[in-house]
Amino acid sequence: MPLLNLEEAAKRFPNASFTTAVGNPALRAKLTEKAKQFGLVEHSLIHPTVIRSRHVRFGAGVVVCAGSTLTTDIEVGKGVQININCSVSHDCVLGDYATLAPGVHLCGNVHVGRGAYIGAGVVVKNGTPDRPLVIGPGTVVGAGACVTKSWEAGLTVVGVPAAILRQRSCNAT
Ligand SMILES: CC(C)(COP(=O)(O)OP(=O)(O)OC[C@H]1O[C@@H](n2cnc3c(N)ncnc32)[C@H](O)[C@@H]1OP(=O)(O)O)[C@@H](O)C(=O)NCCC(=O)NCCS
Structure with a gap:
């Protein structure tokens, strides 16, 4: 090649x-x-082992890696990357170019902003239909965190429960 x-x-x-x-x-x-x-x-790449209902909408150019599961009523924006072994539950919205690193679990009614980076092994607690849990655009969630409430744009949050490490997000990878 x-x-x-x-x-x-x-x-x-x-x-x-x-x-x-x-x-x-x-x-x-x-x-x-x-x-x-x-x-x-x-071009989108969705691995054949990915489990998803027909009620998942994908934007252009997404990557969904092996072992991930997406349940129902989910919107995946363009250029989103969902790494290996993630789960995305009902009524989640992933903004354009958001990244889920390996082993992320989003409970239901979670909105991930454009360009947010969710580190390896992160768990995000569910929101509700009236009040989704929102991770703001460009926010970075450090590996291993448990996100229990909404966070605004441009932060880096880490830990269990997640708390602010930095006001402006840094290079996540
Ligand atoms: C959160 C993150 C973005 C911070 O990166 P950074 O700005 O380079 O941070 P540093 O390594 O300088 O660490 C700063 C402090 O935060 C702590 N820290 C860093 N990452 C942390 C994490 N995930 N959870 C808890 N604390 C963390 C460090 O221990 C350090 O604490 P100290 O000042 O008391 O020593 C990064 O550590 C991270 O978790 N990235 C995601 C990695 C990932 O998921 N990769 C997947 C690749 S497929």
Whole structure:
């Protein structure tokens, strides 16, 4: 398999499809937009072992890895990455370019903001239909945390129960 830059790839394989295999949400969004500018087309990868109901809506260019389960009435935005062995329960919404690292469990009625990063092994407690539990855009949840309440945008939170480590989120991976 040749190693090509985007310009060469677009020339050699016009209209080829691509997937951006990068965990960092901001970088993934940037690289995806760049690849689209060269005329390449986003492609989703959903592993055959993924269990999901027919009431799950996927945006373009999502990656859902082996062993993950998505139940019902779930919205998965474009460019979302769901790593191995995650569970996403009813009425969850994943904003564009959000990342779930391996082994994340989202209980029902959880809204993950655009570009948020949820670290390995995180558990997010359920919200309610009237009051979803919201993780703000760009917020990073450190590996192993248990999120028990909503958090605003641009934070880094860690621990059990999760508490603020930093006001502005940092590089999560
Ligand atoms: C939360 C996180 C983003 C912080 O990264 P960072 O800014 O580089 O933080 P540092 O390593 O400098 O640690 C700062 C402090 O937070 C603590 N800390 C870091 N990550 C933590 C975590 N997940 N839970 C609890 N405390 C944590 C450190 O022990 C340190 O505490 P100290 O100041 O008392 O020594 C990162 O540790 C993390 O958990 N990233 C997710 C990793 C992951 O899930 N990867 C999956 C790859 S597929």
